[in-house]
Amino acid sequence: MGATEAGAPGPLELRFLGTSDSMGVPRVYCSCTVCKEARETGFNRRLRSSLLLDGLDADGGATLIDCGPDWGRQMEAAGLRSVRRILITHAHFDHIGGLVEWADACRYEGRKGTAYAPAEVILTILDRFPWLERWIDFMPCDEPLRLGSWTIRCWRVHHGYNGYSYAYRFDQEETATSWAYCSDAIGLDDGMKAPLRGCRLVILGTNFYEEPHPYETRSVYDVKEAIELQRELRPGELLLTHLSHDIDLMRDYGLPAGMAFAETGLTRRLGGSAKPE
Incomplete structure (x- = not known):
């Protein structure tokens, strides 16, 4: 077992x-x-992918998955002034571009933040921004990590033309609740799909409804492929994120039951005594 932080079982938002x-x-x-439409009314306006986890452990404090260049705007919109820790999926700019701003916030507050990521991702980040270690403790999570009542595992996934990324699975044994976050992936083999099975919720990245570009140039599933993946994996719910301007949230795509596009501000409560929304 990897690093451990104490906490009592409870619901996670x-x-x-x-x-x-x-x-x-x-x-x-x-x-x-x-x-x-995004400019005029803002319904389709969306910032780079990031997920807030509230209630991960009894000590409180916000936890994020990924820290892109919109981090400051997202924090302001969410009414947050600080974040305790961040889990990082990979070292592409849209997922780490806000680390510089977060480090400056940690400096101003006089404390160090904690960033969990696979060791190879940490090496890439620090090769680009070696001074981040002054205000961020980077902790490898190649082995299972225990935060509160949740066991967190990450695994490498195909990111197509863009190389690789990592997905995360969260398990709360006391309530037999599992969910997974896989924002940047395509062409997963059986081994990569295995941790996505048996989940109450899977969050999957899909850029297009039907991507027109040659497969060898692509890096993320499209919605039609996600529908096939849902039929195979059969999660309790599949939410789609990492949406390009090809996706119009005002349009009815006829998605199957149990699948939806994630909108900014959308919440789900899992684990503890909470019933899934």
């Missing part, structure tokens, strides 16, 4: 602070229908 792909919506250069 998940809140989506951002649900966009790497470029955000609207694209500054784009005048498509979705980007126009």
Whole structure:
């Protein structure tokens, strides 16, 4: 077992602070229908993907999955002034671009934050930003990690043309509750799919409804492929994030039961005495 932090079993609240792909919506250069609507009414406006975990352990304090360049705006929108720890999926800019701002916030508060990530991801981050260690403790989580009543495991997944990423699975043994976060993946083999089985909730990245680009140039599942994956994995619920400007949240795509697009501010409560929403 990896590092441990004490805590009592309880419900965990998940809140989506951002649900966009790497470029955000609207694209500054784009005048498509979705980007126009995002500028005018904001329903499709979305920041880079990030998930807030509240109640992960009894000590309190916010935990995030990923820290992209929209971190400051997301914190302001969520009414948060500090974050205790961050889990990092991979070292692409849209997932780590906010670490510099977080480090500065930690410096101002006179305390160090904690970032958990696989060892190879930490090495990549510190190769680019070696001074981040002054205000962030980077902790490898290649072995299972225990935070409160949750056991957290990560595993490497195909990120297509963009190399690799990591997914995270959370298990609360006392309530037999499991959920997983897999924001950047495509073409998962059976071994990579295995930890996604038996989950009450799976959060999966999908850039397009049906991506038009050649498969060898792609890096994330599309929605039609996610539908097939849902049929195979049969999670209690499948929420789609990492959405490009191809996805119009005002449109009815006829998604199957148990599947939905994640919108900014969407919450789910899992584990403890909470009933799934």
